[in-house]
Structures are given as C-alpha cells and as structure tokens.
Amino acid sequence: MFEMDLGDWEGRTQTEIRQMERKRFEQFWRNPEGYRPVTGEGFLDVEKRAVSFLSRSTAEYEIESVLIVSHAIFLKVLLSKIR
Structure with missing residues (x-):
C-alpha cells in the first residue's frame, strides 16, 4: 500500500528500464506529473x-504523533499535502 506500483518496471534496473522505454523513463524523472505508465500507476494515482x-x-x-514508514515517493506525496 505504501509504495508506487511500477508495473512492468518492477524488479528491473534503471538501465534496463531506460533501454526498454527511454521516453517514459525520462518523463518519470523529469516530468513526474505527466508520467503515464502502461502498467502500474502514475504519480496522481499515488497521490489519491x-x-x-x-x-x-x-x-x-x-x-498528536503518528509514525509512517514507507518509500520515498509515497512519503514525498504525503509531505506535499501537509505543508
């Protein structure tokens, strides 16, 4: 529940992903709000x-306090919503 579903990219290295889908890989890192996966979920899905x-x-x-342990993307989205 607390990490992004990367679909077909799961278990692959960044090098493999870049070779498979260079355009989508670049979009994931440079324009995350515009990233649209073939499988898995996009950043807007994680945000929801x-x-x-x-x-x-x-x-x-x-x-008063809650400890949330997760992965970077999910935590960054949470932080953006509470600031």
Missing part, C-alpha cells in the same frame, strides 16, 4: 492513495 490514507488516519487516530 496517500490523501485517502492521510484522511483516514487523522480521522481514526486522535493523537
């Missing part, structure tokens, strides 16, 4: 899940 998680968590737990 992150916002939903954040809404549910703040509604369910009435405490």
Whole structure:
C-alpha cells in the first residue's frame, strides 16, 4: 500500500528500464506529473492513495504523533499535502 506500483518496471534496473522505454523513463524523472505508465500507476494515482490514507488516519487516530514508514515517493506525496 505504501509504495508506487511500477508495473512492468518492477524488479528491473534503471538501465534496463531506460533501454526498454527511454521516453517514459525520462518523463518519470523529469516530468513526474505527466508520467503515464502502461502498467502500474502514475504519480496522481499515488497521490489519491496517500490523501485517502492521510484522511483516514487523522480521522481514526486522535493523537498528536503518528509514525509512517514507507518509500520515498509515497512519503514525498504525503509531505506535499501537509505543508
């Protein structure tokens, strides 16, 4: 739940992905909001899940601190929503 589904890219190195889909690979890194995967999910999909998680968590737990452990993309999206 807390990481991006990279679809066909899962388990491959960046070199392999770049060779397979150079244009999409460049877009992923240089224009993430415009990245559209063939399989898996895009950044907007991750954003929807992150916002939903954040809404549910703040509604369910009435405490001051919450520890969230995840991967970089999911955490960056969460941080962008709480700033």
